[in-house]
Amino acid sequence: xxxxxxxxxxxxxxxxxxxxxxxxxxxxxxxxxxxxxxxxxxxxxxxxxxxxxxxxxxxxxxxxxxxxxxxxxxxxxxxxxxxxxxxxxxxxxxxxxxxxxxxxxxxxxxxxxxxxxxxxxxxxxxxxxxxxxxxxxxxxxxxxxxxxxxxxxxxxxxxxxxxxxxxxxxxxxxxxxxxxxxxxxxxxxxxxxxxxxxxxxxxxxxxxxxxxxxxxxxxxxxxxxxxxxxxxxxxxxxxxxxxxxxxxxxxxxxxxxxxxxxxxxxxxxxxxxxxxxxxxxxxxxxxxxxxx
Amino acid sequence: xxxxxxxxxxxxxxxxxxxxxxxxxxxxxxxxxxxxxxxxxxxxxxxxxxxxxxxxxxxxxxxxxxxxxxxxxxxxxxxxxxxxxxxxxxxxxxxxxxxxxxxxxxxxxxxxxxxxxxxxxxxxxxxxxxxxxxxxxxxxxxxxxxxxxxxxxxxxxxxxxxxxxxxxxxxxxxxxxxxxxxxxxxxxxxxxxxxxxxxxxxxxxxxxxxxxxxxxxxxxxxxxxxxxxxxxxxxxxxxxxxxxxxxxxxxxxxxxxxxxxxxxxxxxxxxxxxxxxxxxxxxxxxxxxxxxxxxxxxxxxxxxxxxxxxxxxxxxxxxxxxxxxxxxxxxxxxx
Numbered sequence: 068x069x070x071x072x073x074x075x076x077x078x079x080x081x082x083x084x085x086x087x088x089x090x091x092x093x094x095x096x097x098x099x100x101x102x103x104x105x106x107x108x109x110x111x112x113x114x115x116x117x118x119x120x121x122x123x124x125x126x127x128x129x130x131x132x133x134x135x136x137x138x139x140x141x142x143x144x145x146x147x148x149x150x151x152x153x154x155x156x157x158x159x160x161x162x163x164x165x166x167x168x169x170x171x172x173x174x175x176x177x178x179x180x181x182x183x184x185x186x187x188x189x190x191x192x193x194x195x196x197x198x199x200x201x202x203x204x205x206x207x208x209x210x211x212x213x214x215x216x217x218x219x220x221x222x223x224x225x226x227x228x229x230x231x232x233x234x235x236x237x238x239x240x241x242x243x244x245x246x247x248x249x250x251x252x253x254x255x256x257x258x259x260x261x262x263x264x265x266x267x268x269x270x271x272x273x274x275x276x277x278x279x280x281x282x283x284x285x286x287x288x289x290x291x292x293x294x295x296x297x298x299x300x301x302x303x304x305x306x307x308x309x310x311x312x313x314x315x316x317x318x319x320x321x322x323x324x325x326x327x328x329x330x331x332x333x334x335x336x337x338x339x340x341x342x343x344x345x346x347x348x349x350x351x352x353x354x355x356x357x358x359x
Numbered sequence: 360x361x362x363x364x365x366x367x368x369x370x371x372x373x374x375x376x377x378x379x380x381x382x383x384x385x386x387x388x389x390x391x392x393x394x395x396x397x398x399x400x401x402x403x404x405x406x407x408x409x410x411x412x413x414x415x416x417x418x419x420x421x422x423x424x425x426x427x428x429x430x431x432x433x434x435x436x437x438x439x440x441x442x443x444x445x446x447x448x449x450x451x452x453x454x455x456x457x458x459x460x461x462x463x464x465x466x467x468x469x470x471x472x473x474x475x476x477x478x479x480x481x482x483x484x485x486x487x488x489x490x491x492x493x494x495x496x497x498x499x500x501x502x503x504x505x506x507x508x509x510x511x512x513x514x515x516x517x518x519x520x521x522x523x524x525x526x527x528x529x530x531x532x533x534x535x536x537x538x539x540x541x542x543x544x545x546x547x548x549x550x551x552x553x554x555x556x557x558x559x560x561x562x563x564x565x566x567x568x569x570x571x572x573x574x575x576x577x578x579x580x581x582x583x584x585x586x587x588x589x590x591x592x593x594x595x596x597x598x599x600x601x602x603x604x605x606x607x608x609x610x611x612x613x614x615x616x617x618x619x620x621x622x623x624x625x626x627x628x629x630x631x632x633x634x635x636x637x638x639x640x641x642x643x644x645x646x647x648x649x650x651x652x653x654x655x656x657x658x659x660x661x662x663x664x665x666x667x668x669x670x671x672x673x674x675x676x677x678x679x680x681x682x683x684x685x686x687x688x689x690x691x692x693x694x
Contacts, residue, residue, distance in 0.1 A: 102473045153669050161473055162419050163668045166625055170664030173618050177657040287614065291484050294477045302473060329492040333485045340466050340478065347469050 072203045074324050078317030080209040083216030084278070086312035087271035089293040090220060090305055091264030097240040097303030098260045100161060104169035105146060106268055106293065107286025108176055113139040113269025114190065114276035114285065115179060121192045131192040132215065132270055139269020143261040146171055155257075179283040187280035192273065212274045219270060220309060223263065227305070236260055240303065292332065299339045301352020311350065315339075366554040369632060373550050376636075377543045384532055393531050397603060399643055400542040404596035406623040406635035407549050408589040414630035415553055416585035417565030419472070422463065422479035424617050425486060426590040429456040430597025431607035435514035436507075439500065445518055449598040456594025457587050464586035468579055471568075487612035513608020520602050534603050541599045545592045546636075552588065553632055561585055615657050619646075622660045625667050628674025637675050 088110060095103050103109075116138030117131040126134070150167050154160055194207045227233035238246035239256045247253050275289055296315055300307030315335050323331035342350060380396070387393055409423045433452025437443050443451075467478045490508045497507040522533025552558050563571040564578050572578055601607045610616065619642065627638025642663065649655045671678055 096473075102477065150665055150669060157672065159672065162413075162476075162629075163672055165419070165473065165476060166621065167665050167668040169618060169621070170661040170668070172661070173615060173657050174661030174665070177661065287484075291481055295481050298474055298477050329489065333489060336481055336485050339481075343474075343478070344466065344469060347474075 069202050070324070072201060074320050075317065076203065076205055076209065077324075078320035079313065080212055080278075080316075081320060082313035082316030083213045084271055084274050084289065085292055085296055085316050086220060086309045087216050087267050087274065088289050089296040089300075089308040089312050090223060091267035091271070092293050093297045093300065093303055093305045093308035094223075094236075094260055094267075095264045096297065097305060098236055099151070099155075099257055100303075101151065101164040101168070102161070102294075102302075103264070104165055104290075105172040105175065106168075106264070107290030108172045108179075109139045109142055109265050109268035109286075110272030110275065110289060111179060111281075111283060111286040112142050112175060112272065114272035114281055115183065116269070117192055117273045118188065118190060118276070118281055126192075128192045128194060128211070131273060135269035135273040136266040137269070139265035139267070139272070140262040141265070142175070143265025143268070144258060147258055147261040151257075151261075152254075176283050176286075183281075183283070185283065187282040187285075189280055190273075190276040193277045208277050212277070215270065215274065219267060223267070223305075226263075232259060288332075292335070295336060295339050299342055299349055301349025304349065304351045307349065307351030366551070369550045369554050370547070372633070373546055376546070377539070380539055380542070381536075384535055390531055393535055395643070395647070397531075397535055397538050399639060400538045401596050401600050401603075402620060402623060402643065403636050403639040404542055404545045405593055405620050406627065406639050407546060408593045408596070409620060410624050410627075410629060410631070410635040411549055411552060411561075412585055412589040413624065414628075415558055415565065416561040416582055416589075418468065418582050418586055419476040420467075420479040420586065420589075421476050421617065422483040423589075423593060423620065424611055425479075425483040426456045426460055426593040427597035427600070428486075428607070428611040429459055429590075430594035430599075431601035431611060432508065432514070432597075433594070434598045434601040435509070435517055435607035438517040439505070439514055440498070445520060445602050449595070449602065452598040452601075453591060453594040456597070457591040460587045460590030460594075461583065464583040464590075468582045468586065471578075483612065483617075487609060490612075491609045509608060511609065513606065513610070514601075515606045515608070517601075517605055519605045538599050538603060541595050545595065548592065550632065557581075557584070615660065618657070618660050618664065622663050622667075624674075626663055626674055628676030628678075629672075631674065631676035631680075634674050634676030641675065 088106070091109075092103060092106050095101060095106075113135035117135040120126055120134045121131055146168070150171060151164060154164055154167065157163055194211055197204045197206045198210075199205070225233075227237060235246070235251045235256050236259065238249065238251050239253055243253055246256075271289065272286065276285060279285065292315075293312075296311045297303075297308050299315070300311040315338075318338060319331040319335050322334040326334070346352075380400075383396065384393060387396070405423060405427055409420075412418050412420055412423070430452045433455045434445065434448045437448035437451050438445060441448075463479070463482060467475055467482075470478065491511050493506045493508055493510050495506060496504040498505050520534055520537050522530040522537075526533045552561075560571070560576050560581050563574070563576055564581055568578050597607075597611075623638035623642045624635050625638070626641055627636065628634030642660075645659060645663070646656050649659050667674060673680075
């Protein structure tokens with residue numbers, strides 16, 4: 068019983084972080100049709116920004132979240148304005164943008180390495196202490212992570228479903244040309260989506276850094292998991308990405324507990340490949356009928 | 360229709376390139392520079408294979424360094440554990456690489472586009488993580504713990520090509536010609552594929568899957584063939600790498616190594632014939648020159664990738680082609 072609770076709690080904590088990362092990634096893919104290889108660095112940057120602010124200004128965690136959000140959004144907007152904007156509408160957009168964002172990723176990683184050095188720091192924005200439920204220790208930090216993820220993802224859901232801005236985003240994702248004909252400014256929508264995804268990535272980075280340490284490479288591992296989650300959910304399917312994040316995180320926690328932590332991700336990947344052989348369009352993706 | 364003159368022309372260029380590299384050691388006597396040319400062979404082989412897969416067959420795989428690593432690890436493990444000669448180890452490693460590619464290809468190429476890129480990247484990264492987190496000793500070698508896949512340190516100091524006792528001080532020449540042989544084999548095969556019927560099928564699929572399959576070209580079959588072919592030759596490059604450096608380790612999986620090779624393909628020109636070769640030379644020179652300015656390698660790689668993709672998506676080969684066309688037009692206009 069205790070083991071089960073422990074696995075579920077670890078799974079939900081992991082899932083919250085994965086969901087924050089993969090919902091943003093999925094949102095970008097759904098609207099812009101681009102795979103953002105720099106997403107991991109958006110996370111890392113959010114974590115470092117919050118760390119620096121906490122060191123110099125001694126701010127509490129709540130404020131740190133906003134700083135991480137701001138940093139993530141800022142770098143996402145700059146990425147869009149400086150690079151992605153010029154590539155939209157290219158014939159080889161999908162592949163070229165993957166290469167370009169990978170390039171941005173490696174530039175940002177190198178800059179972080181030069182500024183902060185490669186030595187991993189512990190994240191200072193962290194709540195200590197734990198609470199015990201039926202012999203299972205739950206850290207306050209884990210509870211905060213779950214709450215933050217829940218709050219942010221439901222605000223994103225509200226934004227997408229109930230507001231004018233969200234309607235524009237959904238319309239662009241469904242059919243860019245039709246949305247433009249109806250008067251949706253696609254350039255603005257792209258910028259908004261990048262900012263939203265950057266915000267989510269920044270917070271995800273901050274949360275991940277509280278569970279591990281800060282290093283320029285810290286974004287690589289969560290990015291990989293976010294990729295896999297988005298693929299299994301069906302690329303661009305935001306709700307599916309959120310759900311799969313939790314499902315796969317609980318699966319990973321189970322494997323990690325029973326077989327060994329280092330096999331958590333490989334097992335997850337095998338499961339995903341098996342799912343994709345069965346349903347190539349992803350669990351929640353719709354099969355596309357292509358007419359010539 | 361196959362353009363026979365085109366393939367003959369390209370093969371002539373190919374023979375010329377090989378000839379130039381074959382006589383190069385007579386003019387280039389510094390061992391350091393010869394070593395650099397050998398490294399250039401490795402990267403050019405990987406870049407040309409990647410271009411075959413990505414630029415011609417339209418499979419955006421990010422597992423290219425995985426197959427390079429399988430070649431290198433295959434040689435290292437066969438020599439370390441089985442005690443076989445390197446000339447047996449190389450074919451073994453290359454075959455392993457092709458078989459693994461066949462399996463990964465069959466699983467991943469049910470999907471298309473970005474899905475393939477992400478899955479291949481995830482698979483390569485998983486192998487990387489599994490290797491570096493392995494701490495269990497498989498055997499003891501010279502009283503040191505040796506993990507099955509080398510662990511964090513990898514394999515080193517195993518037998519190389521065996522030119523040291525044979526050629527004494529000029530052993531690097533032996534390595535040079537051995538690697539050049541593999542390089543020549545690789546570029547000849549790649550040119551034959553690109554400019555042969557197979558290459559036509561690859562490009563037909565890349566340009567329009569629907570029309571290609573309505574003409575009887577099965578996307579999955581041809582893309583898996585391209586995947587395995589490219590992995591076979593990349594594995595060969597990796598095996599030669601292990602033979603030359605007597606090293607195979609997890610640094611082959613580094614993201615920056617992957618980006619280094621990708622930048623060669625992008626700078627040279629995706630989808631061209633000779634672009635990756637030019638790209639490999641240019642990027643190696645740039646990185647070599649940047650060593651004087653401190654550690655700017657990754658920064659330069661990133662900037663090169665972004666600038667080329669945004670401004671010159673067809674790379675240097677595309678730029679040269681368009682300049683040539685413009686020049687020809689001007690000549691025609693005058694006459």
